[in-house]
Amino acid sequence: MVFLLAMSIWLVTAISVWLLIDAKGQMPVAISDLARSIDSQFMFTLVITGVVFVLAQGLLGWFILKYRDRPGARARFVEGNTTVEIGGAVVIGIIFVGLAVAAQNVWARLHLNEGPADQVVVEITGEQFAWNIRYPGPDGQFGRTLPELYDATNNPMGIVPDDPAGQDDIVVLNTLAVPVNRPVELRLGSKDVLHGFFMPVLRIKQDTVPGMRIPLRFVAEETGNYEIACAELCGLGHYRMRGFLQVMEEPEFRSWLVEQAAQ
Amino acid sequence: MSTVHEHAAHVHVPPDNFMARWVFSKDHKVIGIQYWCLALAAVLVGMVLSLIIRAQLAFPTHNFELLSKIFPNGVAGGAIAPEFYLSMVTMHGTIMVFFVLTTAPMGGFGNYMLPIQIGARDMAFPTLNMLSFWVTFAGFLVIMAAFFVEGGAPLGGWTAYPPLSALGVIASPGQGTGMNLWIVSIAIFCVGSLLGALNFIATTLGLRTKGMSLMRMPLTVWAWFTTAVLALLSFPVLLGAGILLLLDRNAGTSFFIPGGLVVAGEQIDHRGGSPILWQHLFWFFGHPEVYIAILPGMGATSHILATFARKPVFGYRAMVFAIFAIGLLGFFVWGHHMFVSGMSPYTGLAFSLVTLAIGVPSAIKTINWLGTLWGGRIRPTTAMLWSLGFVSLFVSGGLGGIFLGQNAVDLYLHDTYFVVGHFHLIMGVAAIFGMFAATYYWFPKMFGRLLNEKMGKLHFILTFIGVNLIFIPMHGLGMIGHPRRYYDGSLYQFLGGTDGLHTLITWAAFFTVTAQLVFLINLVWGWSKGERAPDNPWDSTSLEWATTSPPPFENFEGDEPEVHHGPYEYSLPGSARDYVMQTDAPSRAPAQGG
DSSP, X not given: OHHHHHHHXXXXXXXXXXXXXXXXXXXXXXXXXXXXXXXXXXXXXXXXXHHHHHHHHHHHHHHHHHTBOOTTOOOOOOOOOHHHHHHHHHHHHHHHHHHHHHXXXXXXXXXXXXXXXXXXXXXXXXXXXXXXXXXXXXXXXXXXXXXXXXXXXXXXXOBOTTOHHHHTOEEEESEEEEETTSOEEEEEEESXXXXXXXXXXXXXXXXXXXXXXXXEEEOOOSOEEEEEEEOSOOSTTGGGOOEEEEEEOHHHHHHHHHHHHHO | OOOOOGGGTSOOOOXXXXXXXXXXXXXXXXXXXXXXXXXXXXXXXXXXXXXXXXXXXXXXXXOOHHHHHHOTTTTGGGOOXXXXXXXXXXXXXXXXXXXXXXXXXXXXXXXXXHHHHTTOSSOSOHHHHHHHHHHHHXXXXXXXXXXXXXXXXOOSTTTTOTTTTTSGGGTSTTTTHHHHHHHHHHHHHHHHHHHHHHHHHHHHHHOOOTTOOGGGSOHHHHHHHHHHHHHHHHHHHHHHHHHHHHHHHHTOOOSSOOSSOEETTEEOOOOSOOHHHHHHHHHHHHHHHHHHHHXXXXXXXXXXXXHHHTSOOTTHHHHHHHHHHHHHHTTSOGGGGOTTTTOOHHHHHHHHHHHHHTHHHHHHHHHHHHXXXXXXXXXXXXXXXXXXXXXXXXXXXXXXXXXXXXXXXXXXXXXXXXXXXXXXXXXXXXXXHHHHHHHHHHHHHHHSBOOOHHHHHHHHHHHHHHHHHHHHHHHHHHHXXXXXSOSOOTTOGGXXXXXXXXXXXXXXXXXXXXXXXXXXXXXXXXXXXXXXXXXXXXXXXXXXXXXXXXXXXXXXXXXXXXXXXXXXXXXXXXXXXXXXXXXXXXXXXXXXXX
């Protein structure tokens, strides 16, 4: 039985390593500098925890075999070893807390910087089960909105009709188009319950919270059509709250906006 | 330091009528078994729910005929509806976290073994103890009722985030009566757990027998004691939050509901509340809850590893401090569940660093478990195998936390299957492995009969392989970006490659659940036909093995035992046997504790 257990532990360890390496290859493409930084922090963590994982499981299996009950032998009477205990804790502590410290660089780049003045600003408002995506239009100003004016077909964002800033606002459903290589700031909110705005290719997600506008910034560096998913349970249609992230060349983006404004 | 002899004076007599002895019992041993049976019933329900979840994920087009007969609305025509799927997810999580992972380790084994292991005749407050069980049982009946009310069980997840949980049926089916019952059930559960926690703390501090100094307590007792402190400090917060949520739903208050909401085209007449407030309150409870589930398993594992490696626990003192450090740090990391919630990014930074610091006491535990095995003579009993399995799962599950605890990495992995795989490994199956270890180890003491070791080992190896095949691949799904709580992922191109993993996980789940039949058979067989257990079948040292199997009404015949030794004096040089019981006559130089 001890053989079987030791083998199982080692087998599980080997399969785990293989599985995670395989899954690494299946991750969506990363289309921003920040996404690649998150990936490399992830890889860094994977390698370090991988070493600890293989070491700990390997030792466990080895001890199970080596110290199995055998005739004549008596267990060593050892009550502990301060050097091993403190040394182990300090080394592990430095590695783990060091990882967390390293992660703060990426975190700060995402959350603690203001965007540049010429960034593209888009307002995203979740509702059961769709994403309302609003562009400020040529004036660069969002019009005021009122919940009592929500109208699914004519005025999904409840823009106040007599606010001049709102006249040129563009509202689209489920498609977030952005120009490539330009800083974008999303302002996330919700009409009803929590949702989670998740862009796998950018490796970021942010809950949308009713009553709040939460900024989320990124620079997409590869054109293409990607998916947006809802990451926070929002009701029975949670799984089908799908959106699209279209990264376009600047001129294409401009004409797309004009096209949407016309509709 | 605590020679409490006074309580021996008020000897209570065993009640002679059936109801008082076995149903509304004040005997901690009976109450422990009641809790354990409740957990067993709950875990069977929880497992069935998990199979429904897994069946939907792997075979979405299958016609579930049997299920449609039980739930004609949720599974109309044999097709599982999205809201039904989510209510299964919600109820699986709720039942498992509260009624299995909190009741079995703490209410079950803690109740039975803690008083005996410290040489007490019962808990400090036997009536309170009885109440805590029956209150918890009432909570279980209420949560079960949620399946059968109009609209069915709630679907907002076991975390019940508002506004989804606060708005009623307009937000989704199941959020009406079902959600009210959910909150009431959890509130009742909180009260029961609070009563239990008070009792555990008072008993540990006040009723230790002569010679049972704090540093002579088995690590199991340290774990239950710390767990009780965590429960005492965290359950009131959940109870308060639950009451506020109930008021929001039924009394028109707005603690968690902000103004200006429009749900399903209807304006909601609430203003001024904060959905994020609920998350803070919930996780202030929720993170310590993880340790409430797993600390007793850690205690049992330390205890059992020492017993069957025939060695003292490596670094007993460090283990005690590590339990405390984990418990203490556990109160300062709740924000790592909220990195993407919208709270201040500076807060996220602080929570990330503290979270990774929990790696230190966790590493001490792991190093010391390996140290306990080092140079030992491992007896591969069933209990030992489960404890070894616990260590393996603790390592696998714990390391997943190193990813998720980093706010930057969590940006991608949050709310994906990576999280599901991680917390199932650590607070789900590792904790359960601790409880299986405890069951195989203490069954002879509790029921006076031995379980079948062959069946036990078969049960172990099948389960060990099964759970790894379920939960390790989930980390892979998470890496691909698969969000959790998805009824169907096939709408998404980026999840195109995940079908194979889902199918594998589902088959592994069915395999693992089937393997539990071996356990149930073993239980019934052991209980009715098992070999009679001697007082100390495992050559163990702690006090429960110094009394009969099962122990008499007041735990010890005659006077309370007197303790002269530390809890883990195995293979002491110079002693005739390879273990020294805590009650053995004092040696000239006590090797440990004092």
